[in-house]
Amino acid sequence: MKHSLIIGRYGELGLKSPRVRGRFERKLSSNIKASFNCEIDINQARIFIFPENFDEALSKLHKIFGIVSFSPAISTHSTFENIEKTLSEYTDKLVEEGLIDSETPFAIRCRRVGTHDFSSQELAAFAGAVVVRKLNCPVDLTNPKLEIFIEVRDDETYIFHEKIKGPGGLPLETQGKLVSLISSGIDSPVATYMMMKRGCEIIALHFDNEPFTKPKSREKFNSIIEKLEEYSSGVSLRTRIVNYGEYLQKCKNNAPDKMTCILCKSGMYQIAGMLASAMNALGVVDGNSVGQVASQTLPNILATRDNLDVPVLSPLIGMDKVEIEKIAKKIGTYDISKEDDGGCNAVPRYPETKADIERVRFAKEDMNQEEELNKVFESIFVNNIKQ
Numbered sequence: 001m002k003h004s005l006i007i008g009r010y011g012e013l014g015l016k017s018p019r020v021r022g023r024f025e026r027k028l029s030s031n032i033k034a035s036f037n038c039e040i041d042i043n044q045a046r047i048f049i050f051p052e053n054f055d056e057a058l059s060k061l062h063k064i065f066g067i068v069s070f071s072p073a074i075s076t077h078s079t080f081e082n083i084e085k086t087l088s089e090y091t092d093k094l095v096e097e098g099l100i101d102s103e104t105p106f107a108i109r110c111r112r113v114g115t116h117d118f119s120s121q122e123l124a125a126f127a128g129a130v131v132v133r134k135l136n137c138p139v140d141l142t143n144p145k146l147e148i149f150i151e152v153r154d155d156e157t158y159i160f161h162e163k164i165k166g167p168g169g170l171p172l173e174t175q176g177k178l179v180s181l182i183s184s185g186i187d188s189p190v191a192t193y194m195m196m197k198r199g200c201e202i203i204a205l206h207f208d209n210e211p212f213t214k215p216k217s218r219e220k221f222n223s224i225i226e227k228l229e230e231y232s233s234g235v236s237l238r239t240r241i242v243n244y245g246e247y248l249q250k251c252k253n254n255a256p257d258k259m260t261c262i263l264c265k266s267g268m269y270q271i272a273g274m275l276a277s278a279m280n281a282l283g284v285v286d287g288n289s290v291g292q293v294a295s296q297t298l299p300n301i302l303a304t305r306d307n308l309d310v311p312v313l314s315p316l317i318g319m320d321k322v323e324i325e326k327i328a329k330k331i332g333t334y335d336i337s338k339e340d341d342g343g344c345n346a347v348p349r350y351p352e353t354k355a356d357i358e359r360v361r362f363a364k365e366d367m368n369q370e371e372e373l374n375k376v377f378e379s380i381f382v383n384n385i386k387q
């Protein structure tokens with residue numbers, strides 16, 4: 001069907017003060033324009049999008065945060081005569097596409113903004129009669145098989161039949177910047193997606209544990225980033241890789257074996273915190289969910305965050321694996337994360353599951369953690385070309 005525009009809707013933005021809403025709308029508009037070629041007009045809480053290529057626009061709008069739903073539509077002038085003509089042509093197209101025939105129960109849903117010499121009910125009755133005259137199909141306002149929406153906004157009237165779900169959330173880059181700890185597992189890409197959905201700009205930080213892990217882990221991280229970039233239109237998703245193998249070896253040499261994973265994670269948070277300060281990010285994101293695996297017991301999670309001076313956000317903390325996997329599948333990172341990468345050989349046979357903060361502090365001092373991490377941190381910028 002040939003459409004003349006796409007009408008986008010935003011949810012939460014509508015609740016903001018006019019000044020904040022204006023800023024968010026401008027950001028949303030520039031994020032959409034960075035995704036595909038189009039003209040945009042935002043008014044009365046609607047985003048009127050005029051794309052060069054409709055198919056491209058429809059596939060990309062699924063991945064732009066801030067859009068709650070969107071409808072390909074045709075427009076006409078707000079007179080009964082014009083509405084009748086356009087609705088009649090629109091109905092022909094619906095018939096051609098097999099969406100309505102003489103048996104299809106349908107409903108007209110009208111909305112009206114502005115001053116007109118007809119009410120929404122009068123227009124709905126008029127428009128319903130146009131369709132019935134053409135097809136003789138039954139009107140069913142309670143349980144229709146097809147709904148035809150007519151939105152009258154001042155002099156323009158829009159006709160459409162679909163409300164396609166968008167990702168919702170807030171436009172990217174309307175909230176602060178965060179450093180996100182992304183492994184090659186299922187959870188951290190989902191945690192990152194959730195913070196992006198809340199409008200946060202992300203610096204993705206990955207620790208490459210070679211020789212304790214295989215190159216496959218880093219390849220998976222790269223593929224995960226490519227997937228997340230699909231949701232990042234208008235805002236660059238920056239990445240930083242840390243060569244962490246040498247530090248891990250020091251943990252193994254100079255601390256009790258049981259402590260390896262605790263010292264590994266606590267080092268990750270410290271480095272992430274330093275990176276956050278260096279890049280003006282406001283916090284750190286991780287993919288922890290309480291009790292999900294032996295390493296994610298509450299004492300371990302808390303002990304690994306000891307002595308951090310940036311907040312850690314864990315959007316999955318209260319979710320179960322099934323819920324997390326469902327999102328991973330929806331956003332397309334699940335299949336990448338599921339690929340076998342051989343895991344991490346640094347994990348001891350009996351890892352600590354009830355970390356005691358005092359003992360963790362001793363272990364950190366014994367291995368000179370602070371000094372070792374400073375060396376690791378300095379190497380980040382040398383190792384990363386992509387800004």
Ligand SMILES: Nc1ncnc2c1ncn2[C@@H]1O[C@H](COP(=O)(O)OP(=O)(O)OP(=O)(O)O)[C@@H](O)[C@H]1O
Nearest residue numbers: 181182183185186187188205206207286287288295
């Ligand atoms: N190699 C890594 N690089 C960056 N962050 C990591 C790395 N390994 C773990 N993390 C962070 O620590 C969190 C907990 O790690 P843990 O080892 O328990 O989980 P995982 O199974 O490796 O990964 P995920 O939680 O992403 O499924 C991860 O969610 C992630 O935020």
